[in-house]
Amino acid sequence: MEIINSFMAWLFKSRLKQIENFKSHPHEAQKEIFDELIEAGKKTKFGKSHDFKNIKSYQDFVDRVPIHDYESMKPYIDQTMAGEQRVIWNTDIEWFAKSSGTTSSRSKYIPVSTESLEECHYKGGKDLVSVYVKNNPDTKMFSGKNLAIGGSLEKNPLNPQGTAKAGDISAVIMQNLPIWAQIIRTPSLNVALMDEWEAKIEKLARDTMDENVITITGVPTWTIVLLQKILELKKADNILQVWPNLEVFFHGAVAFGPYRSVFEKLIPSSKMRYMETYNASEGFFGLQDQPDSDELLLMLDYGVFFEFIPMEDWEKEDPKVVSLKGVEVDKNYALLITTNGGLWRYKIGDTIKFTSTDPYRFRISGRTKHFINAFGEEVIVENAERAIQKAADQTSASISNFTAAPVYFDRDGSKGAHEWIVEFHSEPTNMEEFGSLLDKNLREINSDYDAKRYKDLALTKPIIHLAPAGIFDSWLAKRGKLGGQHKVPRLSNERNFLEEILEMIPEEASS
Structure with a gap:
């Protein structure tokens, strides 16, 4: 041999x-x-x-x-x-x-x-x-x-x-x-x-x-x-x-x-x-x-x-x-x-x-179609992956999957934000700290995002939902795309992917 x-x-x-x-x-x-x-x-x-x-x-x-x-x-x-x-x-x-x-x-x-x-x-x-x-x-x-x-x-x-x-x-x-x-x-x-x-x-x-x-x-x-x-x-x-x-x-x-x-x-x-x-x-x-x-x-x-x-x-x-x-x-x-x-x-x-x-x-x-640029922040997948990986490392967590999309300005004058769904292999000890670090890391990586986050002028802090284990696989299966090289879109300028997954998450599990 x-x-x-x-x-x-x-x-x-x-x-x-x-x-x-x-x-x-x-x-x-x-x-x-x-x-x-x-x-x-x-x-x-x-x-x-x-x-x-x-x-x-x-x-x-x-x-x-x-x-x-x-x-x-x-x-x-x-x-x-x-x-x-x-x-x-x-x-x-x-x-x-x-x-x-x-x-x-x-x-x-x-x-x-x-x-x-x-x-x-x-x-x-x-x-x-x-x-x-x-x-x-x-x-x-x-x-x-x-x-x-x-x-x-x-x-x-x-x-x-x-x-x-x-x-x-x-x-x-x-x-x-x-x-x-x-x-x-x-x-x-x-x-x-x-x-x-x-x-x-x-x-x-x-x-x-x-x-x-x-x-x-x-x-x-x-x-x-x-x-x-x-x-x-x-x-x-x-x-x-x-x-x-x-x-x-x-x-x-x-x-x-x-x-x-x-x-x-x-x-x-x-x-x-x-x-x-x-x-x-x-x-x-x-x-x-x-x-x-x-x-x-x-x-x-x-x-x-x-x-x-x-x-x-x-x-x-x-x-x-x-x-x-x-x-x-x-x-x-x-x-x-x-x-x-x-x-x-x-x-x-x-x-x-x-x-x-x-x-x-x-x-x-x-x-080319997986980015968030709802407010001129021009966040690309590379930015998101670097920021979330660093936040996971900083909180002794490990990521299984994630997706994010914008929360658009509302008629009542509320400001925009980025909304994330994150599934972990091992969860951070403090989700609030994880969210703050994710936001901080993204601001350091992307100056356009940082500018929009300045004093919450256009974007407020990100909204993060904790997804139960297997939710992304379930979503892919529902769409007939489970297995092979099919994968969850990391970022989207539209909310359709995120909304579909949110509907599958029990309310008590996402907070």
Whole structure:
């Protein structure tokens, strides 16, 4: 087993030179991707209707191809789902990733070509391991199992009898993994792809708790639920009593900060490692290449061409758009992608801030529709997560989930506020202190919020509701979005999410 572990570790290191190459030559790497995408696009219905044959430069591309959101791409995607090929990509598309649709109540179906699977999602997974092995040469990760927690598959809703299928991106990836990758993962595929989450957690736990699990890949929220179920079944105090060789958790989808203290309690070891990824339905975009940093390296040779919209231009009819060459450090950008899955100048809905341009590293700052700006305070998800995590640390609490929305000015002259619903793994000893610290931290992090809070001129102190355990899961289940990569919107400028959850909380429990 030691020989196999050493060989696999050596094999994965071979990719590191290519990563160093795009770090050193980022614009050349993106130019090569751009040229490949345009050439492929010439053979598609989309490319012909947008005159791809006369695109000779990036400016030609900008002039001919408008910015798209899901609604404007949907007619092309629907044609592909119905069975027509060469609409948006030059090879057959047989898979569609069902997006959680956190920005609307309707699901989205993102095309997944063979190229996007092989050259983006799988390449990202291989690079994740390569970078981890480089940073941790003593790893034993290939001597045991990788526990992968994924979503489920479903029939193509536009062509149930056709060959094309749909599902969470994690399920699509698992279903198509090569044999060698299937051998080293757990649980069995039929369990991993179950769609009923309450039953799935039980089966996942029983299927994996007696394996030699060394690595875990998944979303923090569902991983915690699974680990707690395993502890219950094994009657253990912590996960190291179940999996003594566990060494790393590869995580993504939500910010890890609010969950770190919970994992440290579940896995009480200073040697346990955590590594973040940015892997969405639309593609694999970044990974944490420095073990002691929370920055992500932008992966520039995955068949994805990147553009960026400064958030101050986001709502303009003709927003400013910059390529990689034009980005600035510490500025909030909406991500615009063109991919080898057939998305063209597509607004993914995520926002990022660059921390470095040599190489290009960044942090995920939030969602274009997940913010609170009811009073000019411009609070983004990154602000909220930092503030609430710090408040939890200061009060020896740990967060399970949260959401927040504005309380708008009333006709009677009452002032506005931010209203929060917070579910804890372990509650603070003093909720009033927690609320004061949350407010204080947010004021320190966001000067616009601080200005609106000055002497309660526009905003009064936040209203905080203590949610009973499981309330957010119940809300997701009610909306048919329990499991997979579905997640609770952290912030919203509207009150509909918050009101729905408040209605589910017993009055005596929320105070």
